[in-house]
Every structure is written in C-alpha cells, then in structure tokens.
Amino acid sequence: MSNFEKAVEVLRESYREPSLSPVHACNIMADALEAAGLLAPDVQVITTPEELEALELDDPDAIAVAGEAGAVRSVRALAAIYRLGSNWGxxxxxxxxxxxxxAAREEMELDNG
Structure with a gap:
C-alpha cells in the first residue's frame, strides 16, 4: 500500500464526526497522519557536536545527510565518526x-520474506 493510500485510509478513519468544525477536524486528521508515521519529520539541522550528541541520545536510528559530500548515514554512525576525531560531517x-x-525496515522484511 502506498503512503497516499495509507493517508486516505487514515483520514477516512479519523474523520468520523461530520459536525466538527473544519479547524478541529484538521487537527484530528493531522494527529492521525502523524501517529501513522505519514508526515515528514520537521527540518532539523545539526551544526554543533553537542547537538549531534543530543540527537544520538534521542534518536540514534534517524537518517541524516552529512556535510558537503552529502553522505547519508545514521545519526549513530555520524556520532561515532565524529568521536573518532573526524569533523567532516x-x-x-x-x-x-x-x-x-x-517502519521502512519492517516493510522491507515483509516484502522480501
């Protein structure tokens, strides 16, 4: 099922009360999309070693694009590289x-047996 199809399903399930104000209905639907993991994360730029360390503690599996080279790595890997003395990231x-x-890993496992 595509993300679009998932979003349509989530929105149909979340909007059960047609008497709600449009603003209230939008809040309910946005909350449902977020809970289903169908919203992109907020833009988050990490510029200091301290911010990288805090992100590693909070969300080590997050994926990030690093530095001028545009290397794509997990936050855990980037923090380890930084601790080893490299500051390129x-x-x-x-x-x-x-x-x-x-969630993507779980989907891939289901799709690939």
Missing amino acids: LPIVVIASGKQVR
Missing part, C-alpha cells in the same frame, strides 16, 4: 526519523 540535516526508518 557537520552540519547534518535529518531526513528520516528513527521511527520511520524502523
């Missing part, structure tokens, strides 16, 4: 949360 931008990465 900063700044980084998070492109997928750990929750999204884990």
Whole structure:
C-alpha cells in the first residue's frame, strides 16, 4: 500500500464526526497522519557536536545527510565518526526519523520474506 493510500485510509478513519468544525477536524486528521508515521519529520539541522550528541541520545536510528559530500548515514554512525576525531560531517540535516526508518525496515522484511 502506498503512503497516499495509507493517508486516505487514515483520514477516512479519523474523520468520523461530520459536525466538527473544519479547524478541529484538521487537527484530528493531522494527529492521525502523524501517529501513522505519514508526515515528514520537521527540518532539523545539526551544526554543533553537542547537538549531534543530543540527537544520538534521542534518536540514534534517524537518517541524516552529512556535510558537503552529502553522505547519508545514521545519526549513530555520524556520532561515532565524529568521536573518532573526524569533523567532516557537520552540519547534518535529518531526513528520516528513527521511527520511520524502523517502519521502512519492517516493510522491507515483509516484502522480501
């Protein structure tokens, strides 16, 4: 099922009360999309070693694009590289949360047996 199809299903399930105000209905539907993992993560740019360390503690499986080379790595891997003395990776931008990465891995396992 595509993300679009999942979103349609989630929205149909979440909008059960047609008497709600449009604003309230939108809040309910946005919450449902977020809970289903169908929203992109907020833009998050990490510019300091301290921010990278905090992100590693909070979401080590998140995927980020690092530095000028545009290397795509997990936050855990980028933090390890930085601890080994390399400072090429900063700044980084998070492109997928750990929750999204884990869900994608589960889908791939289901699709590939």
